[in-house]
Amino acid sequence: MTISCRIGEVDFDPAAEIAALEALGGGGVATFTGIVRGDDGLVTLRLDHYPAMTQAQVDRVAAKAMERWPLLGIRIVHRVGALKPGERIVFVGTASRHRTAALESCAYLIDWLKTNAPFWKKESFADGRSAWVEPRAEDDAKAAQWEE
Amino acid sequence: MAGLDILYFAWVRESIGKDGERIDHPGGAATVADLVTILAARGGGYGEALGKPDKLRAAIDQRFVPLNTKLEGAKELALFPPVTGG
Numbered sequence: 001m002t003i004s005c006r007i008g009e010v011d012f013d014p015a016a017e018i019a020a021l022e023a024l025g026g027g028g029v030a031t032f033t034g035i036v037r038g039d040d041g042l043v044t045l046r047l048d049h050y051p052a053m054t055q056a057q058v059d060r061v062a063a064k065a066m067e068r069w070p071l072l073g074i075r076i077v078h079r080v081g082a083l084k085p086g087e088r089i090v091f092v093g094t095a096s097r098h099r100t101a102a103l104e105s106c107a108y109l110i111d112w113l114k115t116n117a118p119f120w121k122k123e124s125f126a127d128g129r130s131a132w133v134e135p136r137a138e139d140d141a142k143a144a145q146w147e148e
Numbered sequence: 149m150a151g152l153d154i155l156y157f158a159w160v161r162e163s164i165g166k167d168g169e170r171i172d173h174p175g176g177a178a179t180v181a182d183l184v185t186i187l188a189a190r191g192g193g194y195g196e197a198l199g200k201p202d203k204l205r206a207a208i209d210q211r212f213v214p215l216n217t218k219l220e221g222a223k224e225l226a227l228f229p230p231v232t233g234g
Contacts, residue, residue: 047233049233050155050157053211078234090233113234118228118231118233120157120231120232132158134232135232139234
């Protein structure tokens with residue numbers, strides 16, 4: 001099982017991430033790519049994060065995912081710093097011998113990242129307003145579903 | 149007495165005006181909430197950032213903890229709003 005987690009300001013190439021997962025020899029690869037939405041005149045999305053904790057948390061969730069699904073690999077990329085609408089912000093990819101394990105674990109990991117990884121988003125708008133994003137109850141509910 | 153490193157993130161960091169500081173360890177019997185109350189009493193940005201503990205989340209040594217957790221053995225405490233990544 002290979003686990004790759006990168007946090008950084010630079011953009012990433014989803015094709016390269018997928019190729020790395022395909023090379024693991026499983027029968028299935030599932031991925032999720034998150035893109036910054038330009039809702040309500042958003043100009044810039046800025047991300048704050050806690051690097052030491054991110055790595056520790058990702059190691060913990062990878063171990064949890066491995067207990068539930070027979071995975072060959074997990075790749076996570078999360079960008080920080082200033083991002084514009086249309087830019088990629090997050091990538092989660094999983095590889096397994098079977099599609100159900102790949103698809104379910106991919107959904108689990110992105111739901112988990114939303115509520116357990118130490119990132120904070122701040123939005124800046126065209127009219128000069130800026131505000132830290134409030135957590136959404138919907139995200140907590142999605143993450144909680146996996147605990148059943 | 150040993151020290152305790154405190155880290156601040158997001159609007160907690162902005163209100164306080166710094167990303168962290170080292171303080172004298174308040175002792176293992178004190179909880180995160182006790183320390184938050186002490187820091188909020190400094191007033192100014194501290195009061196603004198830490199005056200409403202129900203809006204805060206915490207991590208001790210890079211692990212999420214409830215605010216009623218004791219600081220026994222803690223080396224690094226992080227205070228921040230609920231996370232909004234992904």
